[in-house]
């Protein structure tokens with residue numbers, strides 16, 4: 512999806528979908544909840560694709576499919592051109608690692624940092640000796656900006672920012688090609704957020720990692736993204752290079768999200784677009800545009816026909832795009 516890249520994508524998603532059956536029982540049929548619907552993207556080495564949207568739009572479900580924690584119910588996922596299918600998971604899984612939002616909950620409090628870091632190697636790299644595993648863990652600890660003496664400490668002895676460095680270090684232990692970063696700084700103090708974002712940018716440059724960066728916070732996305740997917744109710748409603756999406760959003764939903772994001776530049780104050788109307792239930796398969804009930808540009812066609820993205824590098828699933 513990025514126009515700039517002549518390099519092959521490390522991961523390609525085509526029509527990726529995840530549905531859940533909910534409810535149901537003796538006398539009632541289960542309902543289908545469409546958490547993610549037909550999402551396409553390419554991830555490139557050394558580049559960051561940000562997925563943004565409000566709570567419940569399907570970001571975490573997408574992350575679980577990309578990290579192969581959960582199987583898609585539709586579409587395909589290719590890793591370096593090879594289909595990701597269950598049979599290939601153990602080998603492919605190590606190439607895609609995830610860092611979660613909560614640095615407090617994701618580390619075992621009873622294990623020393625050195626043990627936590629070596630664990631993925633113990634499981635996936637039986638070819639490495641204990642000495643090599645330890646050496647690798649110590650190297651990666653330094654790479655994420657922690658000190659050698661931290662190796663023997665326990666998670667509770669670290670701050671939130673340091674714990675997130677440990678979680679990033681653990682994700683790097685198997686030399687992944689793709690890192691999924693699921694709201695990696697949302698739980699941290701603002702003062703620490705930029706240090707972690709700078710670390711991620713630095714690691715990407717050094718290691719050529721592809722990032723799928725999931726965030727509801729557009730000011731964070733502005734800092735790190737190359738390309739953006741805006742999701743609404745399980746669907747990609749706008750995709751494009753960051754600069755284009757921020758400078759001239761095409762989808763009314765993206766424009767509303769951007770209008771609610773504080774800007775650092777002086778004089779950048781702008782009118783906030785307030786969305787009214789309810790977010791439709793993901794259990795309802797509405798015929799038209801999912802955003803129509805909240806859209807201030809809505810017309811009859813929007814309620815009848817579902818708009819789709821086109822092949823342009825910057826595209827919006829909207830019958831009446833803004834730019």
Ligand SMILES: Nc1ncnc2c1ncn2[C@@H]1O[C@H](COP(=O)(O)OP(=O)(O)OP(=O)(O)O)[C@@H](O)[C@H]1O
Pocket residue numbers: 531533544545546564565566567568569570571572573793
């Ligand atoms: N295992 C599941 N079973 C049923 N429904 C689910 C399941 N997981 C997610 N959902 C539903 O799928 C939709 C998307 O959820 P998801 O957690 O992916 O959204 P999100 O954008 O990550 O939100 P948040 O930021 O709040 O985590 C929601 O309506 C959610 O209730």
